[in-house]
Amino acid sequence: MVTLPGKHAAFMGMGPTELIVILIILLVLFGGSKLPGLAKGLGQSIKEFKKATKDEPEAAKPAEPAAKPADSAPKPPAA
Secondary structure (H helix, E strand, O other), rough: OOOOOOOOEEOHHHHHHHHHHHHHHHHHHOOOHHHHHHHHHHHHHHHHHHHHHHHHHHHHHOOOOOOHHHOOOOOOOOO
């Protein structure tokens, strides 16, 4: 873990000042009413991404060709 001088902890290398500036920019761009919806959408997309990467080995298996039923053979035209 990286320790920074002083008593402040860092989030991904950013200090509290940078995080506050980013939050203010987001608030100005999207407005207070849209931020909860954006956060919910981001959370759902991360959840779906994790689920897709977890299920990937099963999806990577080659699919077996579907067997055709005997009834689907073409019939000669009636004369």
